[in-house]
Amino acid sequence: MVVFAAVLVFQLAGSERQAAERRVAHSARMLAASFEQEMAGSIRTLQALAESDALARGDLEAFLAECVRVRGTQPSWKVVLLIAPDGQSLLNTGVPWGARPPPLAERESFMRVIQTHEPTVGRIATGKGSAGALAFPIRVPVMRDGSLRYVLTAVITPESLVQVVASQGSSGEEWTRSLVDQGGLMAARTRDPARFVGKPAPRSFLEKTRLSNEDVYADVSLDGTEVYVAFSRSPAWGWTASVVNPRRLLDAPLADSMLAVGGLGLALLLVSASGAWVFSRRIERSIAHASAAAAALSRGELPQKAPSSVRELARLGEALEHSGRLLREREAERDAHLAVSEAARAEAVAATRAKDAFLAMLGHELRNPLAPIVTSMDLLRARGLARTPEHEVITRQLQHVVRLVDDLLDVSRITRGHLELRREPVELSSVVTRALEAVAPLIQQRRHVLEADVSPGAWLLADPDRLTQVVANLLTNAAKYTPPGGHLLVRARDVEGGFSLVVEDDGPGLPPDILPRIFEPFVQGPRTVDRSEGGLGLGLALVRSLVEAHGGQVEAHDKGPGQGCTFTVWLPGHLRVERPSSIPGEAPREASPAREFMAGNRFGVLVVDDNVDAAELLTDLLEMNGYEVRMAHDCEEALNRLEVFLPQLVLLDIGLPGVDGYGVAERIRRRLGDASPVFAALTGFGQAEDRARSHAAGFLQHFVKPLNIDDLLAFVESLRTRQKGAA
Incomplete structure (x- = not known):
């Protein structure tokens, strides 16, 4: 009980400390989220500005006027820049049209946009203009026809971040809130910003942020005050938000709680020690009997129930005895099921081997x-x-x-x-031609009208025999199930993303219960009494397997009763090849x-x-x-x-x-x-x-x-x- 009281006190102390750390860590996360939200708003505005018609036409003077107008709606923006991919500044809202803009002040974020084509937030830097003020850029790429045309930049001063760090309602525990850029420079601070903005953050803070993205640790402030520092790094832009709290404000409630819990624990210790000595001997015997029963159950033996004056332990003994009986029954059932399963598996394996040998x-x-x-x-x-x-x-x-x-x-x-598959370059039209030659006797016999619409010049890397078999099987299926004198259509196209093969007929169509299973082996549509359609129901199953072996897909669609069916084969675009210089069979x-x-x-x-x-x-x-x-x-x-x-x-x-x-x-x-x-x-x-x-x-x-x-x-x-x- 002494150990229990000590553990309880330390656990409660730890819980209090963790709760305080969670509060300050949550405050740091909220500050980082507020910064991300502020940056996201500026990025969306820049992206909307990047879609300007004037910029698309290359009318930079008109685009400069738009930038000036948009800059007037964004109090946090200092200037708007348009930069070419080679780093040359094309326009700057801070200088009149025709004047030469100053060079880039911060190139790291510019090169990141050039490499990734993604928006980014840069680090604090000193401007190249005459004022030489501190600022940081927000950059977005301007894409045209899939390539980078410009980099559009909004330059923001650190003063605009004062509202961000001050917008979160701080509790009485918080002392200082700040934002630090990717390079470790202080960008905004609620206390004494003129002294610290633009200066490096403390070394201990930089070392901690290099090790993790979020943490709470104890430190000493620049003026010697013992504090807790909570920080959270923005995953999008790499900036770090921090909240600093004096230790005395967080540790005082913790110390009071520990004293109260410690006193109560000591009192409970005295009471429980007395009661434990009285009941321990009585409970010990019942626990020993239960332990022996559990050990017997673990060995697979049937536990013996022992009487106990403790009601719960008596019930435990009964439960262990019942569990032993159930365990014996389940083991017998498991062994029987396992024997049946092994026999069934052996029969299935033998049947499969016999079937393959028979075929x-x-x-x-x-x-x-x-x-x-x-x-x-x-x-x-x-x-x-x-x-x-x-x-x-x-x-x-x-x-x-x-x-x-x-x-x-x-x-x-x-x-x-x-x-x-024996893959080789093959023209799509030649595949259709060979398939038409193969099924021509059947089509003529049933007096069908066949229409072929094939785009020439489409070459792909495939097995020509197997691909011909796909088209021939689809045409054979359509010819057999279409009444004599029907109309058939085969269409082959080199489409965007791949190749399309379509076979249509105007036969009776497919029943709804057959359509989902039409590509399974031995599944066939309705057949006449004389079975004039013939076949084993394997043609469409082969079509699906051969198409999937080429990496494609095949689908069947019913156009309605008496309106026929459409079978569509899609082959992926990565099979596309150039026409070979020498074609097999043309020698x-x-x-x-x-x-x-x-x-x-x-x-x-x-x-x-x-x-x-x-x-x-x-x-x-x-x-x-x-x-x-x-x-x-x-x-x-x-x-x-x-x-x-x-x-x-x-x-x-x-x-x-x-x-x-x-x-x-x-x-x-x-x-x-x-x-x-x-x-x-x-x-x-x-x-x-x-x-x-x-x-x-x-x-x-x-x-x-x-x-x-x-x-x-x-x-x-x-x-x-x-x-x-x-x-």
Whole structure:
């Protein structure tokens, strides 16, 4: 109890002292706020003056007249200056028009405005005019077309700050109030200003203000009086406001409070010591029982309730016993929930892995039968046998199946974070053109009227194939859900801040419940009974993912029932690039392989594929284009072909039975050594890791089934041309 009384006395003493310090600190903050408010008013006036039409026209004589008029409304302003960015004074309201203004008196704040383009308040300086009076500047930048044109300055004398330091109603405790500029010079003071204004502040004050922005400390005034000094620095302009109070005025109530509390504490000490001795033994036993129960609970044991004559401690024992029982029950529930959660997580992980493996295998298995079908159609067209309407139907439906497989695998890549963009400079109009070529058969089939409005000359750094896929998917979606004979519009613009792609239709529109989820996988709008719209509901999900991968956004808007929809793609402006000097795809084409073959310069290709139909069709196609081709269906047959035929290129299926494509390539390299041919992979697997593995195994190209014949022929022709040049 003695310690308690002592602590109580010191705490109350500290509280009294803190309350007194808070009062003087609040007074200093209010003085700093009043100074900021005064400066802010002058800055606003200067900024309004900076918008003068005369200044905008460059009519400085008329602007000088405006400055004189405004200066008359501001009692605190001494003169108004207009300064060029090089520091030359252009006009001064203190000198007549045509006379040369005096040079700058304070350059630090002027250079700060030049660097930051922000208003500022300078420090006290002696003027360069004939009077040489003390003053400080307020400067604002004058901006025109984003660049600094002038610096407009109002010069204010320290006398104008007397009203600021005196405007705050001071209590009887306050003795002196003052303002100090950034350089530590006294700018205003309520007591004896003529003696101190323009002089440096006391060294102890400057040291304290360098350490913190706000504080209260004890000091000795210049005339030897013990005082408390409270200061607060203006965060905007760096000036410091201070309030000085005699210590005797603040410490006297504190000493009286300490005496009163000390006497009362001593009395309470005597009473409480007597009562504590009487009740301590009685309470001690109950506390010991409660402590033992709490220790048992902390060890996970069930606490035993002990009887107590103290009602509160008896209740505490009951609460501890009940808490022990609840803790046991909660631990059992937690363990059960944790086991269920772990099992569910393991099932989800396994399901996700199984789904990804299934999608990859599904793509491979679907592409294997598609490859010979696509190649057969290419051969029929090359031989002039695919000109009937039935062939066109087969081609369209085959392209539809290929697109469904590609969409399904693209969604799998995006879900696993394996989507890669191959960025290169591409013209926006070429993206739209390629997309229109891709969807032209569907638009013609449904007899739609298509309007394209594309601004030329807009170049951006993007993946041209993926961006074409975005526009093609939007156009396909609009064509499928618009009744035959509808109107479609695609518009592409290079707009301020980025690029805009808009696809509109006049179809039935989107229901309100579908619109917020239209870009989610497998979400589709209303479909007819015959499901003529087709698709898996993945096209728009791919659009959003591909656009966001480029850093853009896509939105869908419904124009009302029967009025159609608008899909808007926005791509950011940082993708914008200049038109490259050389554009991929514009190089002149070399002579066709057929003509080279007629000249007697044949190029050998070995096709290795266990799918007999696919191998035979690919062999026929390459032979039609003038290449010498041999065919094999497994590793042993491929090695036997090398006995009589030395190819320059091996088109190798990765998924061969027995020895896979990587093993076949390794055996061919060991047999032929430096005479080994170039290898290109044929596979139904097109994931990023599949391409990386084939590249690491030395395959120059990775073709995904079904093959794009034009890409294959272009690749073979590039190898033939390279070999011819080397020869």
